Amino acid sequence: MLEHMRDYYTPGEIAERFDLTLDTLRYYEKAGLLRRVDRAPSGHRRYRTDDVELLHLIRCLRDTDMPIARLREFAELVRDGDHTIPERLEVLQEHKNRLDDRIAELVDRQGAIEHKIDYYLGVLAERAAETAHTLKDVN
Amino acid sequence: MLEHMRDYYTPGEIAERFDLTLDTLRYYEKAGLLRRVDRAPSGHRRYRTDDVELLHLIRCLRDTDMPIARLREFAELVRDGDHTIPERLEVLQEHKNRLDDRIAELVDRQGAIEHKIDYYLGVLAERAAETAHTLKDVN
DNA sequence: CCTTGACCTGGAGCGCACTCCAGGTCCCAT
DNA sequence: ATGGGACCTGGAGTGCGCTCCAGGTCAAGG
Numbered sequence: 241m242l243e244h245m246r247d248y249y250t251p252g253e254i255a256e257r258f259d260l261t262l263d264t265l266r267y268y269e270k271a272g273l274l275r276r277v278d279r280a281p282s283g284h285r286r287y288r289t290d291d292v293e294l295l296h297l298i299r300c301l302r303d304t305d306m307p308i309a310r311l312r313e314f315a316e317l318v319r320d321g322d323h324t325i326p327e328r329l330e331v332l333q334e335h336k337n338r339l340d341d342r343i344a345e346l347v348d349r350q351g352a353i354e355h356k357i358d359y360y361l362g363v364l365a366e367r368a369a370e371t372a373h374t375l376k377d378v379n
Numbered sequence: 380m381l382e383h384m385r386d387y388y389t390p391g392e393i394a395e396r397f398d399l400t401l402d403t404l405r406y407y408e409k410a411g412l413l414r415r416v417d418r419a420p421s422g423h424r425r426y427r428t429d430d431v432e433l434l435h436l437i438r439c440l441r442d443t444d445m446p447i448a449r450l451r452e453f454a455e456l457v458r459d460g461d462h463t464i465p466e467r468l469e470v471l472q473e474h475k476n477r478l479d480d481r482i483a484e485l486v487d488r489q490g491a492i493e494h495k496i497d498y499y500l501g502v503l504a505e506r507a508a509e510t511a512h513t514l515k516d517v518n
Numbered sequence: 519c520c521t522t523g524a525c526c527t528g529g530a531g532c533g534c535a536c537t538c539c540a541g542g543t544c545c546c547a548t
Numbered sequence: 549a550t551g552g553g554a555c556c557t558g559g560a561g562t563g564c565g566c567t568c569c570a571g572g573t574c575a576a577g578g
Contacts, residue, residue: 297495300488300491300492301492303484303485303488304485304488304489304492322502325499325502325503326503328499329496329499329500329503332492332495332496332499333496335492336489336492336493336496339485339488339489339492340489342485343482343485343486343489345442346442346443346478346481346482346485347482349439349442349443349478350443350475350478350479350482352439353439353440353443353471353474353475353478354475356436356471357468357471357472357475360464360467360468360471361468363461363464364464364465364468
């Protein structure tokens with residue numbers, strides 16, 4: 241249990257945990273998705289628990305194609321404190337709407353592609369039947 | 380009925396129909412997604428019914444994030460004739476698998492985002508309740 | 519004859535999200 | 549003290565998918 245309550249995480253640990261490269265992690269920081277991260281005396285970054293939590297959400301939103309710029313706006317709201325919760329909510333709800341639409345679109349196209357696959361399968365089946373027929377005639 | 384059987388369509392018509400720009404249409408042709416399209420004596424493009432059909436599928440596959448390079452491969456198979464149907468089938472099936480996975484991922488993230496929205500809504504509700512309570516005390 | 523509008527060409531440019539690199543520091547183990 | 553590994557910096561480069569542009573042609577209408 242205590243292992244899970246560590247105060248700090250190294251860049252390598254974070255990169256592995258979120259399947260990001262160190263470069264991407266630094267890029268996110270530069271882009272303002274993360275606050276200026278803490279440092280060890282060596283100068284190496286040390287991520288805190290709340291960085292991890294925010295990264296979790298960031299990952300989730302990026303995976304659903306929220307652009308970096310929008311993500312930065314959201315991260316700024318988080319940094320500005322609890323009074324921005326209504327605005328954060330608005331961002332998330334708007335994103336969810338987009339996502340719902342996108343999923344609906346993908347499902348729709350999925351159907352069309354399936355249909356095309358079935359069509360091709362039908363062509364192949366017919367072709368196979370014809371070949372069988374020919375063989376029957378010949379033999 | 381006869382209107383729908385026209386032999387040729389102008390670039391403008393096609394662009395509108397598929398919600399693509401003329402630039403994109405030309406880009407697709409250069410990229411090998413479409414064969415070298417027919418021309419009017421003036422040099423203007425004239426799209427045939429089978430261009431339209433292929434574009435339909437291309438649009439569907441692009442909308443589901445098939446990369447241009449893969450689309451070009453597919454288009455080449457189409458140009459190579461009916462004997463490539465098994466390979467086309469493979470491309471489509473592999474793409475459908477990717478798409479299924481992608482949809483599953485999005486739905487998963489959708490749930491996480493919804494959860495976060497609910498969390499924020501909870502915070503706001505609690506805050507509203509506290510305010511009401513304070514007012515009650517004061518009044 | 520002149521304008522307008524649709525389209526043509528080749529090639530440059532753009533926005534996004536990384537990704538890579540050179541050259542450096544720090545710390546630990548052999 | 550030497551080597552290796554993890555990490556640092558600023559800045560350049562990459563890949564993708566368009567998107568824009570200059571300068572032109574062509575056909576129809578006034």
